[in-house]
Amino acid sequence: MSDIKIKDNAEQMINSTSDLHHADPHQGAEHHGAPKGYKRWLFSTNHKDIGSLYLWFSLTMFFIGGAMAMIIRAELFQPGLQLVEPNFFNQMTTSHGLIMVFGAVMPAFVGLANWMLPLMIGAPDMALPRMNNWSFWILPFAFSLLLLSLFTEGGGPNFGWTFYPPLSTKYSPDSTAMFVFSVHLMGISSIMGAINVIVTILNMRAPGMTMMKMPMFVWTWLITAFLLIAVMPVLAGAVTMILTDKYFGTSFFDAAGGGDPVLFQHIFWFFGHPEVYIMILPSFGIISAIIPTFARKQLFGYHSMVYATASIAILSFTVWAHHMFTVGLPLAAELFFMYCTMLISVPTGVKIFNWVSTLWRGSITFEVPMLFSLAFIVLFTIGGFSGLMLAITPADFQYHDTYFVVAHFHYVLVTGAVFSIMAAAYYWLPKWTGYMFNERLGKWHFWCSLISVNILFFPMHFLGLAGMPRRIPDYALQFADINKIVSIGGFMFGLSQLLFVAVVIMAVRGGQKAPAKPWEGAEGLEWTVPSPAPYHTFDTPPEVK
Amino acid sequence: MPDNNEYAKAPKNYYVPASSAWPLVGAIALFIIAIGAATTVQMIGKEGSNTGIPILFVGIAILLFMLFSWFRNVISESMKGLYNEQLDRSFRMGMLWFIFSEVMFFVALFGVLFYLRNLSIPWLGGEGNNAMTHAVIWADFIPTWPLTITPDGRETQAMPWYGLPLVNTIILITSSVTLHFAHHNLIAKHRAKLVTWLAITVALGITFLFFQVEEYLHAYQELSLRFDSGVYGNTFYMLTGFHGMHVTLGVIMLTVMLLRVINGHFTPGKHFAFEAAAWYWHFVDVVWIILFLFVYIV
Ligand code: HEM
Ligand SMILES: [Cu+2]
Numbered sequence: 001m002s003d004i005k006i007k008d009n010a011e012q013m014i015n016s017t018s019d020l021h022h023a024d025p026h027q028g029a030e031h032h033g034a035p036k037g038y039k040r041w042l043f044s045t046n047h048k049d050i051g052s053l054y055l056w057f058s059l060t061m062f063f064i065g066g067a068m069a070m071i072i073r074a075e076l077f078q079p080g081l082q083l084v085e086p087n088f089f090n091q092m093t094t095s096h097g098l099i100m101v102f103g104a105v106m107p108a109f110v111g112l113a114n115w116m117l118p119l120m121i122g123a124p125d126m127a128l129p130r131m132n133n134w135s136f137w138i139l140p141f142a143f144s145l146l147l148l149s150l151f152t153e154g155g156g157p158n159f160g161w162t163f164y165p166p167l168s169t170k171y172s173p174d175s176t177a178m179f180v181f182s183v184h185l186m187g188i189s190s191i192m193g194a195i196n197v198i199v200t201i202l203n204m205r206a207p208g209m210t211m212m213k214m215p216m217f218v219w220t221w222l223i224t225a226f227l228l229i230a231v232m233p234v235l236a237g238a239v240t241m242i243l244t245d246k247y248f249g250t251s252f253f254d255a256a257g258g259g260d261p262v263l264f265q266h267i268f269w270f271f272g273h274p275e276v277y278i279m280i281l282p283s284f285g286i287i288s289a290i291i292p293t294f295a296r297k298q299l300f301g302y303h304s305m306v307y308a309t310a311s312i313a314i315l316s317f318t319v320w321a322h323h324m325f326t327v328g329l330p331l332a333a334e335l336f337f338m339y340c341t342m343l344i345s346v347p348t349g350v351k352i353f354n355w356v357s358t359l360w361r362g363s364i365t366f367e368v369p370m371l372f373s374l375a376f377i378v379l380f381t382i383g384g385f386s387g388l389m390l391a392i393t394p395a396d397f398q399y400h401d402t403y404f405v406v407a408h409f410h411y412v413l414v415t416g417a418v419f420s421i422m423a424a425a426y427y428w429l430p431k432w433t434g435y436m437f438n439e440r441l442g443k444w445h446f447w448c449s450l451i452s453v454n455i456l457f458f459p460m461h462f463l464g465l466a467g468m469p470r471r472i473p474d475y476a477l478q479f480a481d482i483n484k485i486v487s488i489g490g491f492m493f494g495l496s497q498l499l500f501v502a503v504v505i506m507a508v509r510g511g512q513k514a515p516a517k518p519w520e521g522a523e524g525l526e527w528t529v530p531s532p533a534p535y536h537t538f539d540t541p542p543e544v545k
Numbered sequence: 546m547p548d549n550n551e552y553a554k555a556p557k558n559y560y561v562p563a564s565s566a567w568p569l570v571g572a573i574a575l576f577i578i579a580i581g582a583a584t585t586v587q588m589i590g591k592e593g594s595n596t597g598i599p600i601l602f603v604g605i606a607i608l609l610f611m612l613f614s615w616f617r618n619v620i621s622e623s624m625k626g627l628y629n630e631q632l633d634r635s636f637r638m639g640m641l642w643f644i645f646s647e648v649m650f651f652v653a654l655f656g657v658l659f660y661l662r663n664l665s666i667p668w669l670g671g672e673g674n675n676a677m678t679h680a681v682i683w684a685d686f687i688p689t690w691p692l693t694i695t696p697d698g699r700e701t702q703a704m705p706w707y708g709l710p711l712v713n714t715i716i717l718i719t720s721s722v723t724l725h726f727a728h729h730n731l732i733a734k735h736r737a738k739l740v741t742w743l744a745i746t747v748a749l750g751i752t753f754l755f756f757q758v759e760e761y762l763h764a765y766q767e768l769s770l771r772f773d774s775g776v777y778g779n780t781f782y783m784l785t786g787f788h789g790m791h792v793t794l795g796v797i798m799l800t801v802m803l804l805r806v807i808n809g810h811f812t813p814g815k816h817f818a819f820e821a822a823a824w825y826w827h828f829v830d831v832v833w834i835i836l837f838l839f840v841y842i843v
Contacts (some may be wrong), residue, residue, distance in 0.1 A: 035564065043564040107690030125561045127635040130568050130615070137572035145579055177586040181579035191646050199638045203631065229646045235652035244783070247586045252657060255682070256697040258776035260665035267653060330673065506687065536561070 025245035028143035033535045036310065042137075044131035047114045048533060052432070053136050054111030055425075059501070061103030061419075066494055068096040073490035075473050079480050090158035090474035091150060097161030102186045103143050105413065108421045109282040110135075110193045113221050117197065118214050119533060122542045127199040135192040142185035149178035156502065160471060162272070165253040165264050169246040180243045183448075187232045194228035197221055206525070208544035212306070215524050216299065217285030221308050223313045224281045227274045230317075231398065235271040238264065262327050276318045280412060281309060283380075283420030284351055287373050289524070290427050291355050294370035295362025296521040301354040308347035315344040325396045326418025334393045336415060341391035345384060352381055367519070368442035372423035375450055383411030386461065401471075404464025410457045422500065423450075429507050430514035434532030437507040441499060448496035455489030546744045562622070562629040577604030616801075620818075621658055624810070633817055640821040644828050647791070651832055654787065658780045658839060662690050666776070669696055695775035704766040704781065706841035709760045713753050714837050717792075720749035724799070724823055732813045736806070743803045748828070750796040763835050784836050791829045798822040 033498050034040050034049070071092050075083045084092070114132065118125055126132045150156035157179040159167035168176060201222045205214070243263070251257020253264045284305075292299045299305065321329060329337075338520040355377050364370070386408040390396050392486045399405060422445075428542040429437050464470075468479045475483065479485075517527040525544070529537045581604050584597030621629065670688030671679030679686065683696040691703035704710065727742035742804065764770040764781075772782045802822050811819055 039564065042569050043566050045562050045564045046561075128639055129562055130565050131567075134568035134571050137569050138575055141572055141576035141579075145583070174587055175583075177583040178579075181583045185575055185579055191643075195639050195642045195646075198642055199635050203634050203638060229642055232648035233646045234653040235690075237650055237657075241657070241783075243586065244772075244779070247589055250779040250783075251695070251773075251775055252779055253668060254659075255665075257664055257695045257699065257773075257779070258661065258669065258692045259779070260661070263657065263660050263665060266660065267656065270653075270656075374569065392828050 012083050017041070017371045044126070044133050046535065047118050047125045047129065047132065048432075048535065050126075050129075050132050050136050051111045051114030054107050054114060054139075057136070057139060058104050058108035058111060058421075059504075061099050061107070062497070064102055064147070065099035066497065067097070068092045069490065070494050071253045072096065073487040076475070076483050077487040078407075078484070079325050079475050079477055081474055084473070086473050087158055088157060090160075090471070091156045093471050094157045094160050094163075095146065095150065097195050098146065098157070098183075099276070099456050100413075101161065101191075103139070105279050105417050105421070106190065107139060109221075109224070109279075109310075110190075110197075112217075112282065112286070112421070112424050113193075113197050115432065116367075116526060117200055117218060117221060118204070119431075119525055119529065119537060120218050121201065121202035121204060121209050122525050122538050122544060123200060124536060124538050126196050126198050131192050131461040132196050135189045135196065136227070138185050138189040139190075142182045142189065145178055145182040149175040149182070152178070155168075158438055162258075162268060163242060165245060166259050168445050169253060172246060176246055177243060183239045184236060187236045190228050190232050194225035194232075197225040197496055198229070203227075205462055206538065206541040206544055212303070213544065215285070216288035216302070216305055216309075217282065219287075220281040220285030223309050224278050227278050227281075227313055227316065231271040231274045234267060235275075238267045241267075251349060262324070265324050265327060268318070269323045270317070272323065274313075276409075277312060279417045280380075281312070283376070284309065285541035286420045286424045286427075287355060287376055288351075289359050290369050290373040290423055291377075292523070293427075293519050293521045294367060294373075295359050295364050297358055297362040299354070300357035300360075301350075304350055305354055308350040311347045312344060315340060315347070318534045319344055322391055322396070325393050326400045330398045338391060342388065345391075346387055352377060352384075364466065367426075368437070368439060368446055369427035371443070371446045371450075372419050372426065375446070376419045376423065379411055379415035379419070379453075383408055383413075383416055384527065386411065399464060401469055402464035403460040403468045403470055406470050407460035408463060410460070414457065416455055419449075425500075425504070427519070428526075429504070430518040431526060431531050433507045434514055434530075435507050435509075435511035436514050436518060437503050437509065441503050441506070445496060445499035445503060448499065449493060451491050452496055456486055456493050457489075459486050459489075565615070565618065567611050567618070570607065570611045571615070572603050574608035577601075578608060580604070620805070620810070634817075636821070638816050640824060644824060647828065651784075651787070654784055655778075655835070655839065658784065661776050663779065666690065666692060690777070692775055692777040699775050701770045701774040701778060703777070704760070704764055704768065704770060704841065706837070709756050709763070710837065710841050712835065713756050713760075716749050716753045716756070717830050717833050720753070721745050721827055723749065724826055728819070728823055731806075731811060731816060731819060734813060736809075740803070740806055743799065743806060747796060747799050747803055750792060750799065750826075752794055754789065754796065757785065757792075781840060784840055788829070788832055788836055791825075791832070795822070795826045795829050798825060 035043075040049060041053060044053070071084065072089065073079075077091055086228055097220050114126060117123075130458055146156070152175040152467070154171070154173040154175060156173065157163070157168075159172055163179075201214070201218055241250070241252045245253055245259075251259040253259050253261045255261070288299055288305060317335055318340045321333060322341045325334060325337075366374075386404065390405065390408060426437060426442055429435075463479055463486070466479065468475055514531040517531050518531065519527075525538075525542060526533075528542065575772030576601060581597050581599075584598070585595055585601055588595045588597055638754075666688045667673075668675045669679065669683065669686055672688070686696045687694065693703055694700050723742050724746045727739050727746060730736075730739040730742060770781065771778050773779075799822055802819050805818070810816075
């Protein structure tokens with residue numbers, strides 16, 4: 001990556017692309033800027049428009065899922081049942097999890113991939129642009145179906161985002177079939193999106209853009225897409241068997257017919273653990289782009305980054321039962337999965353080491369994307385450490401299904417995945433909109449988020465260690481004070497995110513004009529095109545030396 | 546592999562297709578299918594007519610119409626020579642990764658089969674440290690495979706591997722060979738032979754499906770082997786059923802290829818769609834061989 005020398009300097013590139021743009025139209029594509037009206041968005045084959053659609057969709061889902069989290073924290077503000085029925089509380093925890101995982105984090109990454117991958121590898125668009133639009137448009141329908149199920153008689157899914165049977169079979173609401181089919185739709189969308197990403201990266205790179213020159217974000221997405229294609233079908237199998245167990249009298253997960261509920265957990269987590277890496281590998285790519293820019297140094301250890309990412313992907317298929325230490329696995333299995341889990345933190349550690357080494361003696365400045373990235377490194381590491389604690393089988397007997405686990409995965413997912421998405425949004429907003437965002441407001445957003453997120457999630461570690469179980473609307477009195485603090489942190493974090501919306505909308509509407517390369521230390525092809533990126537870029541491939 | 550000369554006149558630029566309404570129509574179709582299927586399933590065993598079924602059919606009809614129109618669009622663009630070699634590679638890679646996703650779906654289902662056979666059923670019979678599970682819950686349970694008596698006492702009979710399943714295995718393997726002949730004749734420019742071999746392949750595929758229906762009828766009526774007969778019936782129908790759906794899709798793909806071949810489409814150097822359908826067919830064949838081995842024989 002670091003040894004990419006763009007053939008022409010930025011200015012020349014801009015001129016040449018826009019010249020060729022007119023000189024060399026070819027049949028089939030509309031080459032005269034964006035089509036007008038609703039068709040532009042509904043029928044799009046443009047990676048930038050589809051990327052924006054994904055990002056707006058993700059932001060919407062982030063607030064819907066966030067509103068559910070606010071309900072959860074309001075109920076848990078005090079011990080005892082006050083605001084909502086326990087069954088509704090369960091629907092909130094379930095939908096919150098499903099929406100944040102499949103509706104907010106994953107589509108945000110796909111949106112970033114759509115926008116940035118072609119720009120980073122010098123391609124004019126994604127490899128299969130129509131399929132791209134199909135994968136996007138499935139999503140709003142999938143989530144409408146999921147949300148619709150909340151309004152049916154008997155309510156929506158209430159068995160947790162992990163939908164363990166018999167909760168999701170014998171004891172689940174009538175609407176479970178809606179949940180199953182909405183997950184199927186999400187899966188179809190993800191698989192098509194992932195195929196598109198892989199094919200784009202393998203087949204659409206500009207001449208000279210060899211694999212080992214690709215930016216880390218491209219590498220991490222390549223491997224993420226592989227994971228997606230490998231495990232989304234397994235999730236499809238899992239929901240299908242839940243469907244037949246509930247409605248067609250099969251006994252896959254019912255011992256009375258020869259099945260086993262633990263079998264479900266194996267299938268689910270065979271999907272589920274790679275899934276958590278699907279939600280963090282693109283973050284690693286984003287951070288690996290931002291840290292070098294604002295440290296004004298090349299990324300330390302590019303090759304080791306690539307190999308670490310690949311080994312994380314492979315190892316992620318061998319650790320799934322760390323979610324099942326307490327179900328009564330044979331001892332050999334407990335040991336195997338414990339050691340594999342610990343092993344996977346080694347490549348993760350390599351990455352942290354590389355980022356810190358990149359910062360070492362850099363001339364660092366603290367623009368908003370950098371602030372989020374630095375926070376990511378520190379706070380994601382906290383999540384990694386709590387993960388290591390959970391990986392110790394005997395210790396996990398104590399921590400499992402407590403708020404300690406909730407603290408763990410919110411550190412890796414909120415201060416990890418979500419913070420990296422925020423960082424990416426701030427980093428590339430000038431490229432997308434053509435305007436600099438409001439730096440002051442962005443900093444406010446960062447500091448408010450940073451403080452509140454820690455008030456929200458850090459005390460959860462103590463709640464968990466003291467034994468407070470997760471997913472229960474009521475709790476013992478001794479947990480009252482900490483829960484109050486946690487809830488206050490939660491409301492603060494929720495409100496802080498409104499600042500983000502303000503920053504984005506302001507940047508879309510106008511402001512100070514952004515140059516082609518707003519960050520002086522930035523490298524990569526995306527900065528060689530003007531800001532905002534023209535509707536069609538790299539019609540003629542750039543040459544990468 | 547494509548003959549590079551075929552693309553000599555193709556646009557050298559990257560190809561970005563014109564915008565299209567079909568993806569959105571496809572998303573709407575899937576939405577209607579999902580609503581229809583969910584309603585159908587939720588109304589099973591309830592009073593009154595099942596309102597989900599008509600919704601489901603409307604959705605499927607729209608989806609088929611969408612696929613037809615989308616593919617017609619793509620085929621005509623391809624016949625006009627708008628597509629270049631790079632796009633051909635994209636299509637190839639896309640198809641291979643799609644097949645990989647299908648492989649993983651079957652991996653999950655086979656994983657279930659192996660887990661049940663080798664772990665959970667022996668455990669229910671008291672193996673390992675599960676003696677008390679056995680003694681306390683279902684002391685009379687005898688762990689066997691095929692599981693003809695479930696722990697809660699449902700009885701069924703096993704499907705033998707000889708007879709229809711064996712015939713079907715031979716049919717499917719033969720069809721892979723005939724398809725291979727068809728491909729050879731496509732490259733050798735022997736149209737008539739190509740049509741014959743391809744038609745034989747499609748006929749074999751349809752025969753396979755016909756016998757599978759026969760087999761299911763036999764299982765339900767004479768063996769009382771049902772979808773809800775405990776995990777033996779569950780895995781039997783799940784694996785053969787999903788495989789059957791894939792055969793159906795494969796037959797449809799090959800039929801479309803047959804029609805296109807009859808209409809003079811494809812050249813020795815440029816016939817990605819044909820190859821994609823062939824890959825798919827061979828994949829379905831391989832799945833069947835594994836399935837025949839582990840569901841029927843061992
Ligand atoms: C150093 C790396 C990591 C280790 C060693 C690790 C370990 C673990 C373990 C052992 C559990 C199970 C705890 C229990 O249920 O008792 C767990 C749960 C979880 N982890 Fe991690 N983890 C790591 C990184 C991550 C990352 C990067 C993510 C996501 C971005 C993640 C997301 C989750 C989630 C969502 C759960 C909870 C799932 C649930 O039960 O709902 N983890 N982790
Ligand atoms: Cu895990």
